Amino acid sequence: MLTRTPAEAAAPPAPAAEVSLPEMHRSVRIPDAAGWLRRLLAFVGPGYLVAVGYMDPGNWATALAGGSAFGYTLLAVALLSSLMAMLLQALCARIGIATGRDLAQLCRDRFPRPVNLALWLLAEIAICATDLAELIGTAIALQLLFGIPLLLGVMLTALDALLILWLQHRGVRWLEALVAGLIFLVFGCFAAQLLMAQPDWAAVLGGYVPSASILTDQEQLYIAIGILGATVMPHNLYLHTAVVQSRAYGEGLPAKREAIRFAAIDSTAALSLALLVNSAILITAAAVFHAGGRTEVAEIQEAYELLTPMVGSAVAATLFAIALLACGLNATVTATLAGQVVMEGFLGLRLPPAIRRLITRLVAIVPAVVVTWLHGTSGTAQLLILSQVVLCLQLPFAVVPLMLFASDRTRLGALAAPRWQVVLGWAATVVIVAMNLKLLSDVLAG
Template structure:
């Protein structure tokens, strides 16, 4: 892979990322810290919802029921990785005025850029597969809608995005934030009803050697990693951060990087709380009662009421799942737009673009649902998240190359500690992926 700092490859001017919302949110110049922070708050939440999608549910349910609180350490570590990588995404988007897909297309040769595009599309298909199926399961649990019909119904979110974007990105961000608050409330009630052992919960955040040495734990851990860091969200954040109209001088960019980093850090910390809540609920409800093989979301729903003695817990579980699925499909569709336009410079009228990016993901979801129905959805969801983990290096490595490139980033190049930590994260992800592949190929 050629270095992005190769001066022989000049940047190519092009349209802005997500042109419908580009620099559409005003940033007050003469204002206090809180007012400016409020102006920048929003993109982080659009990114954070991808970290609490139905794929996370499948991995957390399987991990919590089988291994108790052990994999909380993976959720914490993955979230810390995501916080740093998303901070670098905000830095790149502000400093260059380009998103990650555009940078890859402009600064890598085509034999490198096009495979990166294909890997990004695979990641989007994998995450949308989980989100579509998870949303359809929630519709089935709450309203009795057959799974296949539920998957098809989720395509309607494309029109929801169009309507909200026409009203302004702030409306979209407000909807997402409202859903996050409701999801958090649902799990607060569930944790209270499940009454976990808090000492064991805290110990669960300490990494255990079995996570790497036990093949099953490692497989689920990689699913949690893929579901938490999510490659397509790296592309998305570099784009949505540019919806703010900061001052275009160095001082304005520096301030924008600082506030965008605070925004994403707060949002991803909330996502960590939600992901932890799913795993804690599964561990406290299923693992401690001896139900160590609960991985299907439908099974968890059916068992929750009798084990906790409350129908409310099961209903809130399904409501939170529905909200997570709707949230995540919205942002995955936006990521699909960013990837398609950035890599291919392929522009369509908004309604057609939305439908194309949605169809890329909904077709495999419909096929899989038609072939397998409700059976085996947990394995499928977990596999989709492991596939995400496998795609991570193809987004993280270019991200690190651009973030550390002083020739192009200038004074906004990432500080040394972020560069070193980011490359360590990339190396760890690659090493764990290789180990999973070797486990699959050769067994223990």
């Protein structure tokens, strides 16, 4: 059993009503007498909910811009960003399992009330920005596939709340199955596109080796910062600490250590798949647009329109739009769950899922409808960029508390993160915060 410090022993246990995501808390049974593989499979699922945020529509613009402008050079940045994300998400799983609290609840436990309220407000803003990007991406996909006007598509995306609420009622495994299925659909779409694009695979492998030009070329550096800034999503850090608690692992120290190990394997495997998807977007842009002399393709609609004439097949553009729709639908699931975690964790306030989803969706849909009505497609592109800037601004306020809790041996005891993870985690935090602040300052400077 985990040794408790005197401070922890004196603290009253959390009420059962305060467990994170109570409708799915410890709802997935872990087989006791099963082999290693079956026990691992019982933990597979939360990582895919997290991986969605690493391939949402906000990531597409940076990958398209990087591939079309600089070929395969920025694949090294995509790889580095994903490695940082794998480490941070593994730390999220660790503190969720070790403490039985999610990141928002830990902030409420440890920080003064004014700090807690400020962190809650920033987290809510980030979730609304995330929802905004997903809403716009889904609406664009509906327009490309079915010719639905962008304004109508924006309003139709509100209906996805019904699907999410139904799946939540069915159980966490249904949510995980839907998300994983759509992720593999996206992967399949881009795998087929890569076959049609016929990239230079030797150059692709070379692109994963860091180049000095990334730091010396101002434009490359700017897009590299954008790729990094769009990779680690604030809401994922809150979400992962909660969804790992959906597994009914034991309370003893060996059982928690096993749960931490399996949860890290799950999230790392899922984020590896996300890395392949993001790489495929960038590789497609490099092989089709950069090789074809179109070096300024950054908008999703422009990429869709150019794929057919430049690849020579309408199937490539269709697969591109299908993948975008799947990403948009997928990301709404995680935004809903993250919103619930943040509100319940920071405030201890519980709302019915339907009300919570309605509030989040309305906050995101109002500016999207107004901008689409006034400015059309160009306006939504700018709104998509703005959503990523908002996420950049909020990110430090999620990453820094995560690292403080993950390295707190007083609270985690024997389950605290090993020193090498703490050192690498703080190094990644410094890089991510510095890069995001640089991106934000550049955007504000025009």
